[in-house]
Amino acid sequence: MPITMGLLLALSFVVSLLALSFLIWAIATKQFALDRAHAATVFGKGGADGPDTDGTHLFDTTGIDRVSARPVRLLILGAIFWLVLGSTFGVIASLKLHWPDWLNQAAPLTFGRMRALHLNLVAYGWLSQIGIACMFWILPRIFRTPLRAPNLPVIGFWIWNIGITLGALAFAQGWTDGEEWLEFPWQLDMLLVLAGVFFVVPLVKTARAREVDHIYVTGWYFLAAMVWFPCLFFIANLPGIHYGIEEATVNWWFAHNVLGLWLTPLGVGTAYYFIPKIIGKPIYSYSLSLIGFWGLALFYSQVGIHHLIGGPVPTWVVTLSVVHSVMMFIPVIAVAINQHVTVARNLWALKESLPLRFISFGAVMYTLASFQGSIEALRSVNTITHFTHYTVGHAHLGAYAFVSIVMFGAAYHIMPRMMGRDFAHPGLIRLHFWLVVVGFAIYFFALTIGGLLQGLAMLDATRSFAESVILTKPWLEARSVGGTMMTLGHILFAINVIGILRKPRAVAQSAVAAE
Amino acid sequence: MNRYLPLVLIAFGILAFATLMLVIAPGIQMAQRSVPEGLRPYSEQESRGREQYVSLGCVYCHSQQPRSPDQAPDVERGWGRPSVAGDYVFDQPHQLGTMRTGPDLLNVGVRLPSESWHLTHLYQPRAIFGWSIMPAYPYLFEEKPEAGPEDTVVVLPEGFGPDSGVVVARQEALDLTAYLLALDRTYPVPEDALRDDGYARKESGS
Numbered sequence: 001m002p003i004t005m006g007l008l009l010a011l012s013f014v015v016s017l018l019a020l021s022f023l024i025w026a027i028a029t030k031q032f033a034l035d036r037a038h039a040a041t042v043f044g045k046g047g048a049d050g051p052d053t054d055g056t057h058l059f060d061t062t063g064i065d066r067v068s069a070r071p072v073r074l075l076i077l078g079a080i081f082w083l084v085l086g087s088t089f090g091v092i093a094s095l096k097l098h099w100p101d102w103l104n105q106a107a108p109l110t111f112g113r114m115r116a117l118h119l120n121l122v123a124y125g126w127l128s129q130i131g132i133a134c135m136f137w138i139l140p141r142i143f144r145t146p147l148r149a150p151n152l153p154v155i156g157f158w159i160w161n162i163g164i165t166l167g168a169l170a171f172a173q174g175w176t177d178g179e180e181w182l183e184f185p186w187q188l189d190m191l192l193v194l195a196g197v198f199f200v201v202p203l204v205k206t207a208r209a210r211e212v213d214h215i216y217v218t219g220w221y222f223l224a225a226m227v228w229f230p231c232l233f234f235i236a237n238l239p240g241i242h243y244g245i246e247e248a249t250v251n252w253w254f255a256h257n258v259l260g261l262w263l264t265p266l267g268v269g270t271a272y273y274f275i276p277k278i279i280g281k282p283i284y285s286y287s288l289s290l291i292g293f294w295g296l297a298l299f300y301s302q303v304g305i306h307h308l309i310g311g312p313v314p315t316w317v318v319t320l321s322v323v324h325s326v327m328m329f330i331p332v333i334a335v336a337i338n339q340h341v342t343v344a345r346n347l348w349a350l351k352e353s354l355p356l357r358f359i360s361f362g363a364v365m366y367t368l369a370s371f372q373g374s375i376e377a378l379r380s381v382n383t384i385t386h387f388t389h390y391t392v393g394h395a396h397l398g399a400y401a402f403v404s405i406v407m408f409g410a411a412y413h414i415m416p417r418m419m420g421r422d423f424a425h426p427g428l429i430r431l432h433f434w435l436v437v438v439g440f441a442i443y444f445f446a447l448t449i450g451g452l453l454q455g456l457a458m459l460d461a462t463r464s465f466a467e468s469v470i471l472t473k474p475w476l477e478a479r480s481v482g483g484t485m486m487t488l489g490h491i492l493f494a495i496n497v498i499g500i501l502r503k504p505r506a507v508a509q510s511a512v513a514a515e
Numbered sequence: 516m517n518r519y520l521p522l523v524l525i526a527f528g529i530l531a532f533a534t535l536m537l538v539i540a541p542g543i544q545m546a547q548r549s550v551p552e553g554l555r556p557y558s559e560q561e562s563r564g565r566e567q568y569v570s571l572g573c574v575y576c577h578s579q580q581p582r583s584p585d586q587a588p589d590v591e592r593g594w595g596r597p598s599v600a601g602d603y604v605f606d607q608p609h610q611l612g613t614m615r616t617g618p619d620l621l622n623v624g625v626r627l628p629s630e631s632w633h634l635t636h637l638y639q640p641r642a643i644f645g646w647s648i649m650p651a652y653p654y655l656f657e658e659k660p661e662a663g664p665e666d667t668v669v670v671l672p673e674g675f676g677p678d679s680g681v682v683v684a685r686q687e688a689l690d691l692t693a694y695l696l697a698l699d700r701t702y703p704v705p706e707d708a709l710r711d712d713g714y715a716r717k718e719s720g721s
Contacts, residue, residue: 008540100641104650107570107654111572112574112576113572115572116572174571179609224522224526242607243606244600244605245603249537253534257533297525301529308611310586310714313709313710314710318711379714383586460588469646476648
């Protein structure tokens with residue numbers, strides 16, 4: 001058996017290397033023939049039409065946006081609702097770790113339920129939904145054709161949100177599948193799968209009806225994610241086939257791929273669209289984006305078992321995930337060069353566009369989160385950080401500082417263009433930015449330092465376990481401060497978005513007339 | 516990158532390959548191993564207790580996977596020998612955990628074998644450890660003026676109980692405690708047991 005496993009391991013390397021060689025060959029012989037003209041697909045038919053900064057391009061001249069507007073508006077509103085609720089649960093869970101006797105009267109209030117509600121609501125209610133909103137906004141634009149079957153995503157929106165609501169209520173009452181990232185009962189998860197059909201069908205129809213030959217890089221990420229996530233979610237939720245340690249490997253295969261093959265493509269794809277669009281210049285090296293995309297697909301899909309390092313799983317599968325985690329440096333550096341160089345050459349745009357501040361900050365955090373993740377997967381590092389709050393800090397660097405903050409920027413960019421008017425309170429946007437950035441910095445450094453100290457204490461046999469708990473308390477308190485600031489930022493975000501939606505119609509029409 | 520179908524087919528193929536490597540292959544390998552002789556299925560009460568453990572989210576702070584002495588001092592802390600894949604064949608859903616905000620519990624029934632201790636600790640952890648940040652679970656218990664003949668009374672130090680009357684354990688607390696006491700993987704492991712040996716030192720010969 002070990003020989004068979006060794007062969008599988010070798011096979012994995014060979015396949016990865018073959019794929020990479022194929023990629024290099026394809027680029028060298030111009031099989032993909034990506035050039036700046038393709039990179040300019042992001043702009044309208046006439047090529048680069050100048051920067052798309054605050055206060056510009058508020059009127060839809062192509063007729064594309066007004067079709068996508070209804071589902072996108074609903075999805076953004078739904079996402080923000082779960083963001084505010086989910087982050088409130090996050091703050092409550094955080095406070096409970098240093099006020100253990102607070103809010104303890106009933107089982108739905110206990111830490112274990114609050115923490116998992118936080119995770120599921122922000123992962124499926126907020127991040128997934130805002131990401132789907134970005135898909136519905138961006139894909140018709142890069143395909144230069146209006147969204148097909150625009151009523152389906154509206155139905156999908158309601159099924160998705162009913163699924164999340166029922167899942168959260170069921171979980172709060174103690175009905176759970178009992179695995180991290182998969183807590184919602186699978187019967188209710190099937191509602192999310194059904195909703196997914198209503199989201200995927202119109203987007204695939206739009207892709208097939210596109211009026212531009214080339215699929216822009218954002219489209220690769222989005223179209224692939226639309227295949228990956230439904231497969232992952234469906235297989236992981238299938239009842240009755242997973243048990244024992246096999247279930248644990250399914251759990252982490254799923255959970256890390258939710259980040260790698262769902263939230264990351266949503267965030268990276270969104271950034272790949274908005275950065276050049278807002279600046280008005282194509283990204284730095286379009287060919288490089290191929291390495292970023294296929295590298296992500298090949299390497300990210302196999303990193304999940306690094307969550308079980310030192311655990312009761314075969315050594316080879318852990319090693320496989322560790323190696324792939326380190327290989328992630330390749331796609332991440334490719335994306336980093338592309339996105340950061342484009343922004344760095346156009347720093348003026350950060351002054352002109354508030355959304356770009358969020359998006360480029362988030363893009364930098366993607367680089368950092370991935371580097372940190374690759375290093376954290378090394379056995380020597382993992383032995384300290386595994387089982388500690390350090391991991392929670394890392395998870396938030398990826399899911400929050402990267403994906404969420406990119407999505408804040410995307411929403412701030414989309415809303416004025418969808419409504420044909422600007423935000424009433426740009427000051428609140430600035431305040432939102434600084435609250436979440438400073439709040440997150442406090443959050444991240446508190447958990448990183450506290451987690452490292454906790455991990456070192458647990459490894460030292462001469463120190464009692466109690467010591468590893470006691471020393472984290474001040475860091476957990478600091479995390480609550482940071483988390484509260486982030487949640488306040490989300491409330492400002494909600495106020496601003498509701499404000500732009502509720503502005504009287506008369507004002508909107510005069511803005512259109514002025515155009 | 517101008518065609519829809521090749522793009523999604525290759526993307527799907529890559530995911531299928533990853534599933535083969537991370538799920539199917541190790542699944543086949545582990546399914547071939549025998550169940551350890553000392554491991555027994557959970558009793559009905561222990562299973563009910565396990566459901567409490569799962570639904571209250573104990574897994575978010577407690578792991579159930581002691582590490583090898585080559586990696587960490589888990590054995591010295593009394594958490595038990597390094598666990599192997601076969602230790603979990605009756606566990607559904609698995610509760611391996613990813614955090615040690617609290618200690619590992621795979622062998623807590625051996626380390627802390629007193630039902631009375633667990634009931635007190637579940638009712639109010641700080642009645643035993645002042646430094647503990649574990650939630651209290653008062654809703655698994657009820658206060659009564661006096662205990663009936665069937666009741667299990669919770670022993671509480673001065674200042675932690677009600678002003679008058681007694682605290683008795685509800686069935687949920689008794690079930691959960693029965694599960695915790697059943698957590699015992701101290702039996703010897705089979706020769707072909709599987710676990711991550713990535714930290715094994717050279718001289719130990721694996």
